[in-house]
Amino acid sequence: MAIKNELNDPHNVLENWDSNSIDPCSWRMITCNLDGSVSVLLLQNNAISDQIATAIGSIEKLQTLDLSNNNFSGEIPNSLGGLKNLNYFLYFNKWCLVFLREGYYVEKTFKQTAEILKQRGMGLESQLDSLEVIIKDLQAETMFFGQTIAEAAVHF
Template identity: 45%
Template sequence: MHAVDSLKALSDNLVDPNNVLESWDSSLVNPCTWFHVTCNTNNNVIRIDLGNSGLSGQLVSDLGNLKHLQYLILSNNKLTGPIPTKLGGIPTLNQAFLLDNNPDPTRCA
C-alpha cells in the first residue's frame, strides 16, 4: 500500500469541518506536496501534523503502513474510538500526540 492510500483512508474516515485536508488530493502520486504532511529526502512520509484542526472520526489501521513515520500529531481534535495496534508496529515512530481527544486507550483495533 502506498502512502497516498494510507493517508486517503485516514481522510476518508475523518470529518473535516475546517477543510484542513483540502490539499490531500489522492490523484497525486506523492503526498509530500500536501499540507500537514512532511517527507524526508526519499519522499517517505515522516510527519503528519493535524493538531488543533477540529477533526472528528476515528483513526485507521492503514496508518501502520507508513513505515517511515516519526511523528503523528493529532492532539486537540475530536477523535474517538480505538487506537490502531498497527501504530505500534511502525519502527520509526518516535511520538504520537493524541492528547485532548476521546480515543479509548484500553481498546485497540
C-alpha cells in the same frame, strides 16, 4: 488518501490531499524524508473527528504523529503499534498518550498502551515502573498547583 477517507474533516483542512497528485510530500500537514517517504503527519487542532484512521499504521517510515486537540472517538488502532520508526506520538482527547523514543506518558489508556508497547517489543515491566513514577509526580504537581490557585483566589 485512505487516511483522508477515514476522517471527518469539518474545516476541510485536508483539501489539498488530492488523489491525482503523485507526491503526498506537497500536501498540507505532511513532511517527507529525502527518499520521498512520509516521516511527519501533523493533524493537530483541526476538529477532525471519527475514529483514528487505521491507515496511518501503513506509513512505514512515520516518525512523528500529532493528532492532539481533535474530536476522535473509539480506541487507538492497533495498527499504530507496528510503526517501528515512530519516535513521537501525541494524542489528547479522551486519552492522553505520548511516545518519545522509549518513554511514554499515559493517563487513561493503560490497557491500550500496554498492547501497543507489547507490539513494539518493549519491555513492559520497566516501562510500567517508569509510568507509576510519572503518574505520582503528576499527581503531586496537580495537588501543588491546585493549592496555589486556591491560595491566590483568597487574596483577590
